[in-house]
Every structure is written in structure tokens, then in C-alpha cells.
Amino acid sequence: MTKNSTFLLVAVFMALSAFLMNCNDHQGFPPDAKIRLVSTLSGAGEKPIPVASAGTGSFVGVIDRATRVLSYTVTYSGLSPVAGHLHRINSANGTGPVEIPFASLTSPIIGTTTLTTATRVDSLINGFYYANLHTPAFPAGEIRGNVRVDGPIKLTAALSGAAEKPIPVASAATGAFVGVVDPSTRVLSYTVTYSGLSPVAGHLHRVNAANGTGPVEIPFLSLTSPIIGTTTLTTATRVDSLLNGFYYANLHTAVFPAGEIRGDIK
Template identity: 45%
Template sequence: MLKRFPFFLMLLVGLAVASCKDDEDKPPVTPAPDTVSFVATISGSQQVPLNASTATGAFTGTYDRTSKTLTYNVTFSGLTPTSGHIHLGGPGRTGGFKVPFNSLTSPITGSQVLDQQTADSLLAGRTYVNLHTTAFSGGEIRGNIQQGTTAPVPPVEFAALLTGGQQVPANGSRAGGALVAAYYPATRLLTYNVTFSGLTPTSGHIHLGGPGRTGGFKVPFNSLTSPITGSQVLDQQTADSLLAGRTYVNLHTAAFPGGEIRGNIRERRLGITLGASINSAQQVQPNASAATGTFTGTYDRTTSLLTYSVTYTGLTPMAGHIHLGGPGRTGGFKVPFNSLTSPITGSQVLDQQTADSLLTDRTYVNLHTTTFPGGEIRGDIKVK
């Protein structure tokens, strides 16, 4: 027994040496920094449910791990907050507030010692800053707080107006609706808010399919009461189709089981580019005129201002306007041209009906002549 002892002693020494060598081979552990920086962009598109507010803001902060103190700075414009807080909740989720703001004047600055739950949530990317207003008591603009010093890329915003005229085939329903949505590319999360009036849906979905086309649904709605709100992580096909402008929202009813109102979903931009080629073939009663023209325009969602330019050749207009009406349809004019010499340039603040029609490809430019008082050449205006 004693003869075996030196063998075990040598074995233990060998293991100890090997263990020490393993420790030497391991890279040194870098301690977590004592101070962590945070940042957020703040917008209505990050709200749950999201909204179309044009107000914006920014959040920056630092967290001291030793003292558990969060120091923050919040700036904003375009709204008058009634309250503001930092809440628990990751993107697309809501939670109770943990850090109330003592001031509501931009910039809002302050600091607070965090409890362990809030500190853990902050470090894990599961907190958000929220500014509440009278119009949006649940929050008008929100920013999902992330580690770093560079402002995170905000979600991609989408919008759609729902009408019977966008159905395939179109119908005469007078019901209407609107969708606003936000898409987070990193996680493929889509959050949405759909409002409607004038119908009682039996089902509702987001489908694959560009304007004038139909396809299967990918996002079913779990509620059918306005507003319909929800979120879903998209598969790659649906995400790609959304970004390419090939999805639509559809509300189905007993009278129209294939869909009563539809909205083609497009990226929501504050500055919208518009265009049209103008010729006689687009007249509802086509004629043989060889005159042609071009329309270009921009629409500012913030100010509702349409700025336009119209060029033409081959005719002498006696009047010119932008009218309500989709392809193959006619309607009253909403934007009269004050000049009739090419190029015709101008701008006008649009009422809501005209703006909605413009953004859903249901307006046209028309140049009228003595020979063709109902319009010699026409161009159906489309969002680019």
C-alpha cells in the first residue's frame, strides 16, 4: 500500500501542473465596464399600438454599474407631453413605468438609482422611453433603449388606405380604413394598427400581392374591432414582399367574402415623390390627339403641401387641373392651375380627401382645350 503512495502523489502533482497550464492558456477575462452608454430614437412608429404622429425625439443615457444610477437626457419636438417615463418592455411589448420624468420641457434631464429588475431589463434591451400626450394618453412617441452611442436605425414605417376601389375586382363599398405599421429588420418583427369604419369584418389579414394582384394571407388579425392592433415575426418571403411593396391589408365581410376594402401597403415617407405621363389614351373617352406631357410632384406629409410641375407639347390649354379619380374614372378637380404656359408650376395645401386620394393613386392631371373641353390629355398620378 505504501509503495503505491508515491505514484498517487506524482499523479496529483501532474494534474495540478496541467491545471495551472490550462489556466495560463485561457485568455484573460475582460471585466464588464463600470459605465454603459444607451441611446434611442423616439417616434410614433415604435408605439404599441403605433400611430402616425410626426413628433420625434432622442434619448441618451449612461448607467453606472457600481452605484446602479441611470443618468439620462431626452429631447423632443412636435408635441406637448403630459407625462413621460422609462418603462419595462422590449420592442413590440408594453410594461409598467420605472423611471418617471420630473420635467416635461425639452431637454428632459435626470438620474435615478435603479432596482435590480429595471437594471437587468435595461442591460438586456427590454426598456423604452415614452412620452404621453392628451391626444395619445397611452403614449404618442416611444424609443426602444439600446446599448451604444450611435442612434439605432428606427423601424421602417409603412402605411395604407383601405378602399373598395383597390379590391380585385373593385367594388362600390363606401367603407374605409387605414393601416400604419412598423417593421424591425433585425428581428423581422412587424407591428400594426388598422382602423376602419362603415363595415363589420368577418376576417382580416395582410396578404402577399402587389397592386392589382391577389395572394394568400400571411398575417391573420386576431381581433376584428377597430382599432385592430398586433405584431408578428415575419418569414423571409413576407418580409421581402413587404419591403418590395407587394403586400396588402384586406378586410372581408359577409357581403364581400373575398374582401370588401383593401389597402396596398407602402413605405411611409414624409416626402412622397409623384409622377405621371400625360397623353390622350388615358382620357376616359380616348381621342386621337398627339399632344403629350409629363407631371412630377412631391407631397409633404407634415405640411400636406403638394408641389408640382407640368410640361406639355402639341396643344394650347384653356384650363388645367388635378382631379379626383383613379384610372378609367373621372371626378371633380381639386387643384386648379394658375398658369397654362409650359412648364406649369405651383403648390397647394391639400385637404384630407385629396391627400388620401393622391397617396392611393386615385388622382389625375388633366389639360383641357377648346377642341376637347372635357380634357384633351390626361395623366394618372402614381406614387413613385
């Protein structure tokens, strides 16, 4: 590697690190933070089966961590809802029960509610709630959007052999994944560092099996630590999966071709 290339990698790594310090870090929010939340509602966002709907909508809210009070505004057009709620995801297909019925059904819907526990607040911040508007034609929901923290979101993972699935690996190697995803653009920037192994392949995988494994989704751009890359996730559903913990970083070696060290991205 040339000296100029080394300087460039260091510069990119330092820039990413500085950017991460200013991103939404869910673990780093102060206990009294007031956090802005957003969502875009569409038929394509419905789960487990997307809906063909011309309806659109948006959710904008603020959660006060100290008081657990959520204030929100929901706007929509192109449909006449008969019900509307915030749901909390509790199943593998990305759905869940009604948690907060909306205060009205006339756009703009403006409401205030208090979440019952701090755990509910954490679930809201970490992307496990969604806004859903239901109609007679689509009683399970015509337009939906996952609620998320506004702005770029920091992601991390610690890689180890013990984290490999379905069978842990006895490896002294270690690694780390640090990234930022902007849900509005679906752009993911990441840095992977490691020591104690010589990878022959490295990827982000998306879990799609009961044993916690899944296919390669994003091959790493290089295999030399630090691995620095940028990619655009193909769909908003992929972003939701990433934010909800269904992606993992994996480094493969000749001795452990299925993966020597792995880390689930949070």
C-alpha cells in the same frame, strides 16, 4: 413676365427637382434595399365604410427587397382585437383579402414574415396593403391604416392625347407631371410641363367612374409651362387615392374641352 419672376420660377423648379432626387422613388429602390414602412390606424380609415371608434394604432415595418422578408411592429390602444392582419387591396372600394395574419394580438404585436413573390413586395411598396384590427363590435375591422413608404413620395405622369379617356385624342402635344406628396401633412408639390398646345384649363382629377374619368379636384395655379404649384389634399383618403393611382393630370384646350392630353399619376 418680369425677369425677377422668371428667375423665381427657375429657382423653385430647381429646388423641387433637387428635392425629388432625395424622395422615395418606388421604381428607383435598389433590389437589395431595406425600406421602412409606416401606417396610422383609425376607425376613420376603415373602408368601404368608416367606423366611429376611439381606438388608435400604428404600424411600423421594414421590407427587405432582396429576401422579401417583412419585419413589423403594430401597437394599439382603445380596443380589444379578436383578429388582426395585413390585407392586400384588390377591389375598387379599397378592400381586399387577408394576406398576412399577425403573429399575436397583444400590443405590441411583433412579427416577421416572408412575402411570397416580388410582385407582392412591389404591391406593398406601392401602397396596396393595409393593416386592420378586428373586434366583436366591428368584425370587418375597427381600425385600419394603409401601409406606405415612410417619408415624402415621388409621383410622375406622362401626358398625351392617346391617354385621354374615355376616348383617346389625336394630338401631337406632350406633357409631364412630377410631384411630391408628404402623406403625414397631405401636402402635394408639383410641376407640370408641356409643349405643342395652348391650354385653356388644367387640373388634377380623381377617378370615380368606370370609364376612368372623374371630376376636377385640384385646379392648376397657372397655365404657363412650367406650371408650379403646392396644395394640401383635404383628407387622408385623398392621399390614399393619389398613391393608388386614382388621380390624373389633364390639360384642356379650346379644340378639346374635355381634355387634349392626360396622364395617370403613379
